[in-house]
Structures are given as structure tokens and as C-alpha cells.
Amino acid sequence: xxxxxxxxxxxxxxxxxxDCSTQVARSEVVVVCGPSGSGKSTLIKTVNGLEPFQGGTxxxxxxxxxxxxxxxxxxxxxxxxxxxxFELFPHMSVVQNIRVAQIKVLKRPEAEAHQKALALLDRVxxxxxxxxxxxxxxxxxxxxxxxxxxxxxDPIAMLFDEPTSALDPEMINEVLDVMxxxxxxxxxxxxxxxxxxxxxxxxxRVIFMDEGRIVEDAETDQFxxxxxSDRAQLFLSKILHH
Amino acid sequence: MxxxxxxxxxxSEPYMGWLLQGFGWTIAVSSAAWLxxxxxxxxxxxxxxxxxxxxxxxxxxxxxxxxxxxxxxxxFLWFFVFPEILPDDASxxxxxxxxxxxxxxxxxxxxxxxxxxxxxxxxxxxxxxGPGQRAAGKAMGFSEPQxxxxxxxxxxxxxxxxxLTSEFLTVFKNSSLALTIGVIELTAATRQIEEYTFQxxxxxxxxxxxxxxxxxxxxxxxxxxxxxxxxxxTVALGAK
Ligand SMILES: Nc1ncnc2c1ncn2[C@@H]1O[C@H](COP(=O)(O)OP(=O)(O)OP(=O)(O)O)[C@@H](O)[C@H]1O
Ligand SMILES: [Mg+2]
Numbered sequence: 199x200x201x202x203x204x205x206x207x208x209x210x211x212x213x214x215x216x217d218c219s220t221q222v223a224r225s226e227v228v229v230v231c232g233p234s235g236s237g238k239s240t241l242i243k244t245v246n247g248l249e250p251f252q253g254g255t256x257x258x259x260x261x262x263x264x265x266x267x268x269x270x271x272x273x274x275x276x277x278x279x280x281x282x283x284f285e286l287f288p289h290m291s292v293v294q295n296i297r298v299a300q301i302k303v304l305k306r307p308e309a310e311a312h313q314k315a316l317a318l319l320d321r322v323x324x325x326x327x328x329x330x331x332x333x334x335x336x337x338x339x340x341x342x343x344x345x346x347x348x349x350x351x352d353p354i355a356m357l358f359d360e361p362t363s364a365l366d367p368e369m370i371n372e373v374l375d376v377m378x379x380x381x382x383x384x385x386x387x388x389x390x391x392x393x394x395x396x397x398x399x400x401x402x403r404v405i406f407m408d409e410g411r412i413v414e415d416a417e418t419d420q421f422x423x424x425x426x427s428d429r430a431q432l433f434l435s436k437i438l439h440h
Numbered sequence: 441m442x443x444x445x446x447x448x449x450x451x452s453e454p455y456m457g458w459l460l461q462g463f464g465w466t467i468a469v470s471s472a473a474w475l476x477x478x479x480x481x482x483x484x485x486x487x488x489x490x491x492x493x494x495x496x497x498x499x500x501x502x503x504x505x506x507x508x509x510x511x512x513x514x515x516f517l518w519f520f521v522f523p524e525i526l527p528d529d530a531s532x533x534x535x536x537x538x539x540x541x542x543x544x545x546x547x548x549x550x551x552x553x554x555x556x557x558x559x560x561x562x563x564x565x566x567x568x569x570g571p572g573q574r575a576a577g578k579a580m581g582f583s584e585p586q587x588x589x590x591x592x593x594x595x596x597x598x599x600x601x602x603x604l605t606s607e608f609l610t611v612f613k614n615s616s617l618a619l620t621i622g623v624i625e626l627t628a629a630t631r632q633i634e635e636y637t638f639q640x641x642x643x644x645x646x647x648x649x650x651x652x653x654x655x656x657x658x659x660x661x662x663x664x665x666x667x668x669x670x671x672x673x674t675v676a677l678g679a680k
Contacts, residue, residue: 243575248575271581274580285573333673
């Protein structure tokens, strides 16, 4: 489904990504972890063309992301993305947030988009909040709306960039639960997160990044059992013992 | 001081008529100029925040040019110099046939100048939103125009309602410069009354009151706009 082949990216002289290669198969859940500044966000944003890259190739569902002829707008409409800071549209009610791209991008009839929005809100446990505005919701609720908003586009894959890092601890699980359900339903997912419990429970594979390189790319059990690289071991020991 | 106050001149003809006509021209120059300033300024402000280097460059160039030349100089350039540098036909049309030459020139000069200020407000409003919203819009599959239409502008304009209000009020004050090229707007009418009646204090008091009324009316209207567009659950989007 998603194939990265030797992806490299520079900001001026600064090499952010170096020869990153990996794949995410249909219905697979891949967790990306690594220290701050290692290039996780940048990597995940290259997948839907939010970040341009200079070297290598990325294909999503057979479409070449780096090809200048590719209609990125159309591709992005088919890939859901969830951000650390939710990025709901503050001037729209919750239901409008979920409706707007369905209507303006997918050209769905309004009534259909509305029904779909309400159904998705139910699904993420926010059926009662449809008419509220983002600022009237808790962080956990906002993030669940953001997930519903992405799902409304019937995405072929979902990208998550630290979806729980901006949340108070007591709200993290409500979001992870929604993501776990999504994974169980067979959604293809690429998730940047430091929630190693989630990775253990849900991920099929774990990618560990350091200084712009994919240092480790292993089955979940293997990754948590015996990571091959010292760096990954150090990272895990730090993150698991506090 | 030996001044004979006579407030009755303000309600006697032809002076009352002059005042009203002056008021009318002030409103006409200001609103027409604002129409230009708001549309052109918004376009330029948007251009300065796009991903296209060329568009950004055009926007920046415009602002640097129009904001740094004193407005009075711009009035004179448009009125006296501009018609001379046009090709013959256009030059003749501007000088002989263009309807209401002084008024039209004032509207254009004031509109183009104010556009550079509106541009900067719109740009700052959009920039205040932060890159995450643009990324979210993109990730939803919005095209760049759609990102502006549905994501950035509705929030950006809400943020800049207060500074835009004050730009709008400045247009009324700056419209008095139109008298230098012969538009008998409110300030010019007031001076005319003074010259004819020597009752300058009354006339300028009247003008001051009228300008103040305009200010209060605009501020009142903008407060209504602000209330109507306020997003439920927020004090002001600008505070985010
Ligand atoms: N626009 C930019 N210009 C220059 N350098 C950048 C830019 N964006 C990111 N970087 C750099 O690229 C590197 C990777 O950033 P990235 O955000 O991908 O890291 P990350 O792994 O997601 O980190 P974090 O865990 O803090 O989110 C960092 O060193 C960062 O400083
Ligand atoms: Mg990051």
C-alpha cells in the first residue's frame, strides 16, 4: 500500500532524512518511534506529499507521490491525517468540521455528508457534541473529532503524527481506544507515537528512527524482545522506565 | 477674544447645503476608496502568504512602493503627473473626458494607498493562524484556493476586525486630502464656509462633530459584526 524507497530530504544543508526505506502493507499498522528531532514527523508527512523530498521514491496505492505530474490534492483526499494539535477548524462546529471536505472535495450531497458525520461522531463516542465548537471540547474529544473528520473521507490509509502527545494523561486512552478499534477493522495505519503500550498491543511492526535514518524496522514482538541496535535499546529503556 | 459666535449659519443656506454636500463627498470618496482598498488589499495580502514566490514578491513590492510614499505626494502624482505619462489617447481621455476627474483621482489614490495597509493587516491575520491549519486543510484534500476560502480567511478576517476597523476610519480622515486636488469634501466645505462667513469655529466644530459621528457609527457597526461572527466558546479568535 505505502512503499518508501531510499527517501532523502534536506532543509538547505541539513539532512533530515537519509535513505529511508520501508513498506506498509494493506491493513498493517506500523508504529514509528525515535528521539525528538529524528525526523519522524517529516517522514510521515512525505507520505501524503505535505513535505517534499529530494531523493528516492514513495508510492501510495501505486501512485508516485514525488512525480510532479501526480495530482497531490486528489491523493491527499484519500489519505487521512491526524495531527498532534488536532488542527480542527475553530470557526466550524464539530459536525461542520467533519462535513466540509466531504462536500467541497468529494462533492457529496450535503445530507449524505451530514449523515455520515453524525454516524462517525457516534462511532468515536461524541454523538452528543455535534453542534459544539472545537474550543468547547476537551483535548481528547477534539482529537476524536479529528479522527472522525479524517475517516469521513473514506481514506485508504491513516497517518497519525503523535496523536496523544498534546493530551493530558487521562485523555490519552480514549484516543488510543478509537485508534485500536480502527486497526482492528483493518485500517492501514502509520502512527508516530511514544505510546509503547499501544505499539505492543496494536502494531504489526515498529520502526525506530534516529538522526534521519530508519535504524530498526522489525516485527513488534521482535522489536520489544531483542532490538538489534544499541540506540533502539537505549531509547526503549529510557521510554519504558519512567 | 472678540469673536461673534453665530451658530445659525450652520442651518442657513447655502452653508448648510455645503456642509451636507461635503459630508456626501467624504462618504463617497471614502467608501469607494475602501472598496478598492479592501478587495485589492485582501488579494495582495493573500498573495503575500501563498507558496508562490512570484506572488509573494509582487505583494511585497506593492506594499513597499505604496506605503512609503506620502499619501499627499501620491494624490499629486496621480492628479498631475500620471495623465502626462500616459499614451496620447489615454492621456486626452483622462484630462478631458474622464467623469468627475478630481473625485475619481482621489478615490484611486486613496484606494491604492490604503490597499497597501489592508494588505499588511490581511497578511498578519493569516500568519497569526500558524502552519498547522494550512497543513490540515491540505491533508483533507483542499486545493490552495479552498484552503483560503474555508480555513484561513474565515479565521484570519475575524482576527483582524479591530485593526481593519481602524484602517477604515483612517480612510475617512485621509479623504480630507482630496481637497488638495479640488474635491469639495467635508473639510473643504468647512473651509469654504469659513472664507465666506468668517464663522470658522462654528464650521469646524460642525465638521468635528460629523467626523466623530462617522467614527462612532463605524465602530458601532463593527462591534455588531464582531459579535455576529464570534465563534461560540471563544473570547476572540485572535487570542488563540
Ligand atoms: N522547516 C524546517 N526547516 C529546517 N529544519 C527543520 C524544519 N522542520 C524540521 N526541521 C528539522 O528536521 C529535523 C526533524 O524534524 P521532525 O519534526 O521530523 O522530527 P521529529 O522526529 O518529528 O521530532 P519530535 O519528536 O520533536 O516531533 C529536526 O532536527 C528539525 O529541527
Ligand atoms: Mg514530530
